[in-house]
Amino acid sequence: MNRPKVQRRVGKYEVGKTIGQGTFAKVRYAKNAETGESVALKILDKQKLLKNNKMSVQIKREISTMKLINHPNVVRLYEVLASKTKIYIVLEFAMGGELVDKIRHDGRLKEDGARRYFQQLINAVDYCHSRGVYHRDLKPENLLLDGQGNLKISDFGLSALSRQAGGDGLLHTTCGTPNYAAPEVLGDQGYDGATADLWSCGVILFELLSGHLPFEDSNLLTLYNKITAAEYNCPYWLSPGAKNLIVRILDPNPTTRIKVPEILEDAWFKKDYKPAVFEEREEAKLDDVEDVFKDSEVSHIYLI
Template sequence: MNGNKVRRRVGKYEVGRTIGEGTFAKVKFAKNSETGEPVAIKILDKEKVLKHKMVEQIKREIAIMKLIKHPNVVRLYEVMGSKTKIFIVLEFVTGGELFDKIVNHGRMKEDEARRYFQQLINTVDYCHSRGVYHRDLKPENLLLDICGNLKVSDFGLSALSRQVRDDGLLHTTCGTPNYVAPEVLNDRGYDGSTADLWSCGVILFVLLAGYLPFDDSNLMNLYKKVSIVPIFGLLFSYSMMDVCLLDMLLYVQISDAEFTCPPWLSFGAAKLITRILDPNPMTRIMIPEILEDEWFKKDYKRPVFEEKDDTNLDDVDAVFKDSEEHHVTEKKDEEQPAAMNAFELISMSKGLNLGNLFEIEQEFKRETRFTSRCPANEIVSKIEEAVKPLGFDVHKKNYKMKLENVKAGRKGNLNVATEVFQVAPSLHMVEVRKAKGDTLEFHKFYKNLSTRLKDVVWKTEDDMHDDNNQG
């Protein structure tokens, strides 16, 4: 982005590297060319959105983020559209995920965990007061800004109060299994506010314990030696059996609230967690009671901020219109590898990296990088040569590659995205990122790839990290 050519420009934003990727969207680092402010741009393909009938869901997500203006929520700056794309411009949060702290340093002390939990409860309370229920509160959706303050993100599964049916309940089963309330799983309707609070309770448990209260990771030992078993009168293969049994056993754990607080928790913390993780939503503690809880109240400060009532939803509808007058200008120039500026390099460092996972394979990352002194074209060719014998189809576009394993793994086909960036005229950085599939399989793939690229790799990310520590 500081090179001779801008790789891509959308309106007033210079667009850089990919920092996140999902089924229907990519999130890219960008810079406001007028102010120099870094932002994140979520880019959605209009054709996919229309094909999968997601227009209303996308409109709802944008409307909710415009409605929620809280210091602990990722800010939405603006929404733009082109003939083929939708661009959602968001605050660029540089502090990483809250749970990077757990991955890197283990469980938190109670004072530290309490501060984050207080910010989370304040944010959820604010959302509920605006008739918004998040429905997917989990570690990956809790970020930290540069000052260490919590930022709740990803309102893609959120619901508005107008979605409540005549019985006063929501009925869409959604969320991440380990964090979902039991009433959401039983498919008889649920209250969005109490369901969100359950997820908050799981998050507090993980902050203080360092592990999940409901986890299927050790249930595999129950049937590792069995190859085929009958379930509901049908025969399932080993892999299908894994999924079915794990889901059923996890469901039982959550429905009965089968968990035990670790012995190092104070009585006050354990008592609060137990009251939140009450499987009966009718007797589960509510936010007004949490605000009065003695453990919660310690050093508590309610956030003070100015709320502007200037929500305008005109651009939400405009991005889906085909009229040229509503389209933002896109300019592309990808003849050279994208150049990296200093801010982007800093944002890739381990302390600010948004890519750490919080899951069973905590020691494995979903993205990694290496530097090379080889020309960019040669790097791309060498990667292609290396991955084809490993069973990957290769799709190239300039200095980006999408690698798809033709053989399905335990979480579907492993898809890997790579991109070559120019750091200096004779130095390139290569990012290798899991786009889809299992993290453990990605880790094994990268080990094989790095072995095959010995003549290309100059330094790995770990080498660069060691150099920084020595410096």
Template structure:
């Protein structure tokens, strides 16, 4: 039996953890350090057909510019002939939307903690010239310690996208969180628009529902443009004052990030982030990732490995059979199944079995880590058929199970004696006990 292991560069790909319209995100492990990461995988052809190359380049460029403890970290970008791989920090605590859906609205002090982390992260982005433009609870992740991590910079804007008037003009974002000036199509400041979205998120965390919500988009936008919403009774007066200043439809009078950072409600129990900024990453390498240069491409290696047998499965197997002797005579019968262990690599074991069985005159059929043997001669009960399966019970220990699938049992016993003699250099234990494996 076997399982497939896929490696890309120094990373071994694991389970699927997320899926978007044009990408898949898989958990992976850095085989050099053992660190878990998330790898966003995109098909080159899809990106070209959907004209998304510029957007992906922009996302990578934006994440290269920002290294902050409350922003999902970009480790590196790789490319093969068919795919683009964005290697990211793995964040395993879900997102803010899931948390509110599952737990309901947050207490004011808990909402404040998340809002503090959100604002410091967003303000840092703005200091680097990056506007997120799609801030919403689904794009705000939580790590295993409950710390906030801003993610998904696919709609972000860089300084070079600002026009001569000093404004952005692309309408984008999620309707419930989009600032009124983005909808009005007269140009907008990305940083100021991001703060509006932060205000909507804060309201959502404390209320458990959105301030602006309507199935009809026109009615929804009208509510946003007029700041038409009501506060729940449990909001404190200081929280309402701050939110009102953030959800100001006029971007010119809307509160700024430095003003939020000095706000009395915001400052309560505030702990500034501590981080050591890395050196700036050169953005010149991004174009290379999308080029066809053979030197820059990685290879996706698919490697077949034996199935790993856990302790429960191993003990269950050992309890079924008595392994006092490999072929213990009992009431005139010979065992029809046995096994041995080896400390040699799985592929080497299979190769040795193949060579030995061929020398003994058996027809060999291999499929990954399962071998089927059939004798050339017709015996007392037809041709002897043997199935050999390899299991990995530890990183450096394999169990090889040998059992008779057809033919005479005594002939099977004679075959195994010859096989084990041929394999004497790789067999570690020919008598398997629970104590010896455990």
């Protein structure tokens, strides 16, 4: 006798297959039973998080950051649910997967395609910076694509808020992925979060247009030296406009590195440019983020 399959639910969400897994989190496909909308459900073990202070701080930061952001090129946070043992972060489902998979599958992109992704990336990064949010781990693995091929920034676990800057107005935590990190981040001298994020955007643009990274070496010290000296070679097939923009972004001196207003005025960047159109979200409250970590018997719903 076949037993009927039990459909697991979390609140109003019908939970489906696993689509991603990490040490502390599992991501499952889910569907909003009321609207039929697909979502990604990030499931975290509360006990594991409470035993790992660094990871719990990272998750609190991710939730706080995503509450502040409402942009069409950033993965949207819908709500957070909590039970006694689990935390459920309900996110926009990006059915196109990671940009890194597209690069691995297709190799280098044509300039028009790379430019479109880069325009959306700069739109989103500029918006995040206007909200006092610095991502600090921008790379193709953290850029997702929706069903229409639009880029969505994800994974704000290493992000910083402007209020975390020291008395010198700079951030001091070395973090991110070395190949995409700015020289000043690796130099441990303090850095401006916005300028450092733009360097990572430049590395991503280079990778989109060439199919490989500008800075690579199996020896970490050699890699750091290459990044600090901005030692890389632009492929011969890049147009002068693309090459010029990359050179201006991958400037190892953060004070002379190109800023967003200048990027927006760059001739190569401006071709077929469509600014993002969206409505601002009301000012987010961050004082309830701690609630989902409490050892509550009752399922707590925390709506955005």
